Amino acid sequence: MKKIHLLNILFTASLLIISCQEDLPSFNGFESYTYSKEDKNGGEWKTTLIASPNEIAIPVPGEVTSSTYQAELEAAIKANAEATEEQKEAVKYWTNNPGVRWNEIALELIAKYNLIPGPTSEDVYILPDPANPDGPSKFPFAHPPYAVRALAYLSTAQFDGLITAWHYKYLYNRPAASTLTQQMKTLYDAQNIPAYPSEGAVIAASALDVLKVMFPLEADFLTEKYNDAIEALNVSGHYVNSDIQAGVTIGKAIAAKALARASTDGMKSAQTPKPISDSIKQAAIDRFGWYWENLELPTRPVGLTPLYGKVKMWNVPNVIDVRPGPPPSIGTKELDDDIKKLEDIANSMTRERRAIANFWQDGLGTYTPPGHWNKIATDLIVANRLNPLRTARTFAYLNMAMMDGGIACWDAKYYYHYPRPIQLIPGFRTIAGTPNFPSYTSGHSVFSAAGAEILAYVFPEKATTLREWALEAAVSRVYGGIHWSFDATVGTSQGINVANYTLTKAKSDGAE
């Protein structure tokens, strides 16, 4: 029996190990917190999509002593008292800073849709078509330029929406329902911030409308999230129905403003037909004598969004202002040295370099580099207990600067049309996937430098670390074998340069 005994022990040990497995987190595990500030003057901050909060009108709220309000309060007390466990979980999930959750939802959709169209069985690539989002290639392909643009519209809408909400909150000063009765059981504190209009409703309504356009196949999923978020506000104990409705009104209005800008920002023309793409390539050959080409099999006829460099920028007047000088010519010692450097890195790949290449890769199927910096922002926002308005401000400047960075980077990419390492180094092999666009400058470097500069401004105590991370993200592409070192260094400078335009705006928006 000895043998069976031993097996029993091993089997029991196995079960113990197995039972130790836990679910992995699908969102940041933070809970509602006390804000570091209330920002009573938030309604006076400078807006981006609208001239001033007065552009969006909401009804003058009734007095809390009015019978209308009292009836609303009764309904809110009832909803609060009868909240199901599921609804209480929803309140806990959305927290008192739901802008973070909507950002996470956007990142998840980016990761879901960041899939490059593959060839058909006839070796033809069919690009996603917004007019026919179901495909054959699903719309959108949420590549980094698409992703950062979606995040920029989402967060500028939320920022302007919340400036508007703060304007009306302190104009009307209607207290939170929970402060008018002893009967509410709440999961977080109202913190003396007026309840009309509800900031959570502004956030949910603006997010729903923006993201539905950016991810049209997700309308049902987003509506479900929206209903869940509104229901959480409804049972939270802090808001009566008119607080929430006024917030929804602002959210929808500001989303419409954002989408109006998006519809004419030039993104529609960014993915060009082949003749235009070929003429862009020919222009580079005429100018510099070199060209980038796609080496995939089958060859992709057009690079990714050749005219993204012409998309309307947020805070840089002219993209030419932030275009760097040219990369080293083919055959120069500077390029030859870099070829040798990349070969040396590939031939003696260290675990540390591999880990850096992978940590910052944020490639296909992930939330992209801009998404990564939004995730970093979330961690800092929560750690610094920012209120919803400052949260939206952080995301808005972060994503405006990164989108401007992406536009500037794409301008350089297709202006210089510089070849990738696999094109110039015979037999070269990489540990990261070579993207379908020219090399110079590195998108990761520009996105990361721009993002780090904004976050360093908002969270100065973390500035050194953030800038180190941006440099690491930049060099990660060199370690990955898909960028020259000058793509990374010049890209970093370009990102810092671009971010300064947004910082100038941020420093004078009234929030300091």
Added chain:
Amino acid sequence: MFIFKIFIQNQRAFLRSSSAFLLITLLIFFIKPVQSQTPSDAIMMKKMEFCGLLSYTNGQFNRYWEGDLLRKNKTIQTVHRQGVMPMVAFGVNKWLNVYAGLPYIWTYSSVPNGGYFAGASGFQDFSLAVKAWILEKSNDKGRINLLSSLSLSTPATKYLGDYLPYSLGLGDQQILPRLIAEGGLAKGPYVRASWGYQFRGYSKAERDYHYNNGSVYSYYMDVPGAWVYDLTLGTWLFQNQLKFEAAYMGTKSTSGDDIRPYNAPQPTNRTEIDQYSLLVHFYPKQVKGAGIVVQYNDVIRGRNAANMTSMSVGLTYQFSILKQGNQ
């Protein structure tokens, strides 16, 4: 039969897993050849018997299942996976055997390809297994055996599981309890079946976010567990100098996501594999204790798996550290 293990491993590892199969094969298949010195009267190695095995496997695929869709992908073209597998087995006594193995693997794509990815090479997973006899019934006409095994495996190096299809393995720890039943005639044909569940742990990636039917904010990727089962028909020929086996082997994950369109596989994928295998093990009379084993393996159906074909050759050598009669 160790060869089986690598085969299986190869097929699965391309797109999904690898190391558990190693153990499975170890337990189920390897053990048999070891004993094949005395096939008519034993299933386990005897006390103080050792068997060593060294095999080489060469596998490749140019199609794989993306979910249920069998496709080609010129980004990776034909993916090659080769390995050398040393393994030892030891008879604690007639009732309890222990096995250990550690494969060295290298992977690469045929040229030209559209991806220009570097392959990988290195030691994969260290595996340790015990196998015990639960039931033995035999007479001069035939035998029935019931065995139970437990295999454990863990990455031997810090290789990256999140680099499919070139990863050496999936980079997770595995535990596989298994039941094995065999019945056969005293001389000649036999049939064997086994069934087990492979519990799989986490694969540590080098990134802190991945998508697995939703966001996952963690360095860890959840590798789905799987049912594993097989059915083998075998026979001894030429005065027990040669063993021939034909086997079906199945794997079916119980959770996990599909490979997304034209995207790389990842350790979280739900994997299903149906494959068959043909094996010949030859024991030349001239060299006591030695054997040569050749195996062919082919995946015939899969889900999130490589349509892999592989061939292995190996040498086995069995000896006892006890003198005859002391057993």
